[in-house]
Amino acid sequence: MLNKTIVKLAIPLAASALALTACGGDSGSGDGAVKIAFQGPLSGDNVALGENMQNGVKLAIDQANAKGDLDFKLEYVAGDDQGLPDKATAAAQKIIDDESVAAVVGPAFSGPTNTSSPLYAESGLVTVSPSATNPLLTDKENGFTSFLRGVPNDNMQGAGMATYYAKKLKAKKVYLIDDKTDYGVGLATVAEKGLKDAGITVVKKSVPQKTPDYSATAKDVVNSKADALIYAGYYQDLAPFAKKLKDAGYKGAGISGDGSNDMKFVELAGDAAENWFLTCPCTDATVEAGTKKFADDYQKEFGRAPGTYSAEAYDITNMIIAEIKKAGADVEREALRDALAKASYKGLTKTFSFGENGEFKGTDVYLYQVKGGKIGYQGNINELAG
Amino acid sequence: MSLQEFWDYLVLGVMLGSLYAVIAIGYTLVYGVLQLINFAHSEVFMLGAYGSLIVLQLVNPGDNPTAVASIGFVALAMAGSALFGGVTAYGLEKVAYRPLRRRGAPRLIFLITAIGASFFLYNLAGKLFGRDPLPLPEMYDNHNVFTIFGAGVNITQLLQFATAVVMMIGLDLVVNRTKLGKGIRAVAQDAEVAGLMGVDIDKVISRTFIIGGVLGGVAGFLFANLNQVSYTMGFIPGITAFAAAVVGGIGNIRGAMFGGILIGIVETMTVPLLGDEWRSVSAMVVLILVLMFRPMGILGERVGRAA
Numbered sequence: 001m002l003n004k005t006i007v008k009l010a011i012p013l014a015a016s017a018l019a020l021t022a023c024g025g026d027s028g029s030g031d032g033a034v035k036i037a038f039q040g041p042l043s044g045d046n047v048a049l050g051e052n053m054q055n056g057v058k059l060a061i062d063q064a065n066a067k068g069d070l071d072f073k074l075e076y077v078a079g080d081d082q083g084l085p086d087k088a089t090a091a092a093q094k095i096i097d098d099e100s101v102a103a104v105v106g107p108a109f110s111g112p113t114n115t116s117s118p119l120y121a122e123s124g125l126v127t128v129s130p131s132a133t134n135p136l137l138t139d140k141e142n143g144f145t146s147f148l149r150g151v152p153n154d155n156m157q158g159a160g161m162a163t164y165y166a167k168k169l170k171a172k173k174v175y176l177i178d179d180k181t182d183y184g185v186g187l188a189t190v191a192e193k194g195l196k197d198a199g200i201t202v203v204k205k206s207v208p209q210k211t212p213d214y215s216a217t218a219k220d221v222v223n224s225k226a227d228a229l230i231y232a233g234y235y236q237d238l239a240p241f242a243k244k245l246k247d248a249g250y251k252g253a254g255i256s257g258d259g260s261n262d263m264k265f266v267e268l269a270g271d272a273a274e275n276w277f278l279t280c281p282c283t284d285a286t287v288e289a290g291t292k293k294f295a296d297d298y299q300k301e302f303g304r305a306p307g308t309y310s311a312e313a314y315d316i317t318n319m320i321i322a323e324i325k326k327a328g329a330d331v332e333r334e335a336l337r338d339a340l341a342k343a344s345y346k347g348l349t350k351t352f353s354f355g356e357n358g359e360f361k362g363t364d365v366y367l368y369q370v371k372g373g374k375i376g377y378q379g380n381i382n383e384l385a386g
Numbered sequence: 387m388s389l390q391e392f393w394d395y396l397v398l399g400v401m402l403g404s405l406y407a408v409i410a411i412g413y414t415l416v417y418g419v420l421q422l423i424n425f426a427h428s429e430v431f432m433l434g435a436y437g438s439l440i441v442l443q444l445v446n447p448g449d450n451p452t453a454v455a456s457i458g459f460v461a462l463a464m465a466g467s468a469l470f471g472g473v474t475a476y477g478l479e480k481v482a483y484r485p486l487r488r489r490g491a492p493r494l495i496f497l498i499t500a501i502g503a504s505f506f507l508y509n510l511a512g513k514l515f516g517r518d519p520l521p522l523p524e525m526y527d528n529h530n531v532f533t534i535f536g537a538g539v540n541i542t543q544l545l546q547f548a549t550a551v552v553m554m555i556g557l558d559l560v561v562n563r564t565k566l567g568k569g570i571r572a573v574a575q576d577a578e579v580a581g582l583m584g585v586d587i588d589k590v591i592s593r594t595f596i597i598g599g600v601l602g603g604v605a606g607f608l609f610a611n612l613n614q615v616s617y618t619m620g621f622i623p624g625i626t627a628f629a630a631a632v633v634g635g636i637g638n639i640r641g642a643m644f645g646g647i648l649i650g651i652v653e654t655m656t657v658p659l660l661g662d663e664w665r666s667v668s669a670m671v672v673l674i675l676v677l678m679f680r681p682m683g684i685l686g687e688r689v690g691r692a693a
Contacts, residue, residue, distance in 0.1 A: 030426070043512070044517055045517065045518075045519065045616065045618065047517050047518055048518055085643075134537065175648035198578070200551075205661055205662060205664060206661065207663070208663055208665075209661065210618075210621075210622055211662060211665065212402075212609070212622050212623050212626065213398075213402045213612065213613075213653075213654075214403075214613075215398050215402070215543075215612075215654075216398050216399075216402075216653075216654045216657035216662075217657055217662055219391075219394055219395065219398060219657075219658075220657055220658055223391055223394075223658070236614070236616070238520045239519070239521075239610070239614060240613040240614055247528065247540055247542070249538075264518065264519075267521055268519060268520075268521045268614050269521075270521065270524060281545050282520060291673045
C-alpha cells in the first residue's frame with residue numbers, strides 16, 4: 001500500500017525536478033544578435049543580490065531594443081556563479097565560449113571575480129562589475145586586464161564606516177568582524193586601519209560564514225564592552241547574528257556594508273535589524289531624483305522596487321550598449337574592451353570612468369539605516385560625518 | 387575569562403550541545419540497526435525546519451499572540467517539523483536503503499547512496515522552497531525568563547533545551563522499556579538472530595528511521611527558531627552532530643547525547659578563548675583525540691550493549 005503511495009508521490013516530484021532542470025538548458029542564439037552577459041549569483045544563498053542586478057541589465061537591454069535606433073538586436077545571457085569562487089570559472093567559461101557575447105556585466109562578487117578574471121583576461125572579453133568591491137581586484141600584479149570596476153572599492157566603504165564612527169558617533173571601542181570571504185576581509189582590513197588612525201580601540205575577529213550558532217559571538221561582543229560594531233559580510237549571516245545580539249542585550253551601534261544592504265536582511269532579522277546602519281557605494285534609486293523614472297520602469301517590469309545595485313547594473317549595461325553602438329555590431333572583443341576602459345559615461349547614479357588597471361574613478365559612499373522595518377536612505381556618508 | 391563569563395558560555399554551550407545531541411541520536415540509532423552512516427540525516431533536519439515553517443505560514447501567528455496562543459503555535463510548528471522529519475526519514479529508508487538491503491549490497495554502496503540522497507534532497511528543497519533563506523515567523527515575544535549562575539536564559543533557549551531533554555528522556559524510555567525498544571536493541575545486537583526469534587526486522591528498521599527522523603525534524607525546527615530556514619542549513623550541524631555521535635560512541639544512544647553536549651560546550655568555549663574561526667577545528671580536534679585514545683568512542687559502541 002504505502003509503497004505505491006510513495007511511488008505516486010515520487011514520480012511527479014522527480015518529473016518536475018527534471019522539467020525544472022531542462023528549463024535552464026535552452027539558450028537559442030539569434031542570427032547576428034549581439035549578446036550582453038551577466039555573471040552573478042542567480043541561485044544559491046545570495047540570489048537576491050544577483051537578481052537585483054540581472055533585472056537592471058535586462059531592463060536596459062529591453063529598452064535599447066524597443067527604442068529602435070540599433071541596427072542589431074541585443075540579447076541577454078545569464079551566467080550563474082552562485083556567488084561562489086569555485087563555481088565562477090565554469091560560469092565564465094560558458095560565457096566566453098559563446099562567441100556572440102560582446103561584453104559582461106559582472107561578476108557580481110569579489111571572490112568569483114578573482115577566480116574568473118584570468119579567463120576573461122585571456123579571452124579579451126571585457127567585464128564591468130557593478131559591485132565587486134575588493135580593493136585587490138585592480139592590483140596590477142593580478143593581470144586582470146579585462147576587468148573594469150564600476151563601483152568605488154571597499155577602501156571607500158571601510159574608510160567611510162571608520163569616519164562615521166570616529167566623527168559622528170564618537171565611538172571609543174569598536175568590535176570588528178569579517179566573515180572570512182574576500183569581500184569581508186577586504187572591507188574589515190580597511191575599516192580597521194581607518195579606526196586605528198582615528199585612535200579608536202579595535203577588537204578584530206573572524207567569524208566564518210554559516211556559523212551554526214551566533215550566540216557565543218554575540219556574548220563576546222557584549223563582554224568586550226565595545227560601543228560600536230562593524231560586520232563585514234553578507235545579510236544571511238548578519239540576520240541571525242543581529243538576532244543574537246539583541247538577545248544578548250547589545251545596545252551599541254551596528255554597521256554593515258553593501259553585502260547586507262538588502263531588504264532580505266530586515267525580513268530575516270525582524271526587530272533585531274532596527275537601527276542598523278548599512279553602507280553602500282550605491283544610491284537609493286527610489287529616492288534620488290535622477291533615478292525616479294528608472295525605478296518606475298523597473299517596478300512596472302518586475303513588480304517590485306529596484307534593489308541594491310539594480311540602477312548601477314542598468315547604467316553599466318547602457319554604457320556598454322553605447323560603446324557597441326559607436327563601434328558597430330561586429331566589434332572585436334579586445335577593441336570593445338579598450339574603448340570601454342577609456343570611455344566616460346554619465347549614468348543615472350554616477351559618472352562611470354576608469355583609472356589605472358580598471359579601477360573606478362570616484363569615491364562616494366552612501367549611508368542607510370533600518371528604521372521601522374525599512375532601509376532608509378540617509379545620504380553621502382562623508383557629508384553626514386561632517 | 388572571568389568566572390561569570392565562564393558560566394555564560396557554559397550555559398550557551400549546553401544549549402547548543404543539546405541540539406547537537408538530538409541530531410546525533412538520529413545518526414546513532416540508524417547506525418545501531420543498520421551499521422550505516424545515514425548522511426542524508428542532515429536533510430531530514432533541514433526538511434523538518436521547512437515543515438515547521440509551512441505550518442506556521444498556514445496558521446500565521448500574526449503580531450503579539452497571547453501566551454496560550456504562543457504555546458499552541460510552538461506545538462503546531464513542532465508537530466509539523468516532526469511530521470516532515472519522520473516522513474522524510476521513512477521515505478529515505480524505503481526508497482534509498484531498503485532496495486539495497488534486499489539485494490545485500492556492500493556497505494560502501496549504502497554510504498554513497500546516503501550522500502546521493504542528501505544531494506538530491508537539499509537540491510530538491512532548493513527548487514521547491516526557493517534558495518533564499520526564510521525567517522521562521524515569531525511565535526512569542528522572546529525575553530529572559532530566569533538566570534542560572536548569573537547567565538540569562540531566554541524563552542528560545544529554554545524551549546530548545548527543554549524540548550531536547552524531554553525528547554532524549556522519552557527516547558531512552560522507548561528504547562529501554564518498550565517492546566519496540568527491545569526489538570531495536572535485538573536488531574542492533576544481531577539482526578539475523580533477532581529475525582529468527584520472530585522480530586520483524588523491516589518493521590523495526592523502518593520505525594527506527596521514523597524515530598530518528600522525528601527527533602531530527604524537531605531539532606530542525608529548534609535550529610530554525612534560533613537562526614533561519616534555508617535549504618543548506620543541514621550541512622554544518624549535520625556534520626558536527628555526526629562527529630558528536632562518533633565522539634560519544636557511534637551506535638550508543640547515551641553516547642550521542644553525551645557527545646553532543648560535549649561538542650556544543652567545546653565549540654562555544656572556543657569563541658572567547660581562541661576565536662570563532664577555530665570552532666569547527668576544535669570540535670574536530672576533540673574527535674581526533676577521542677579516536678586516538680578510545681577508538682570506540684567515550685561510552686562505547688553498541689545500542690544493544692550500552693543502552
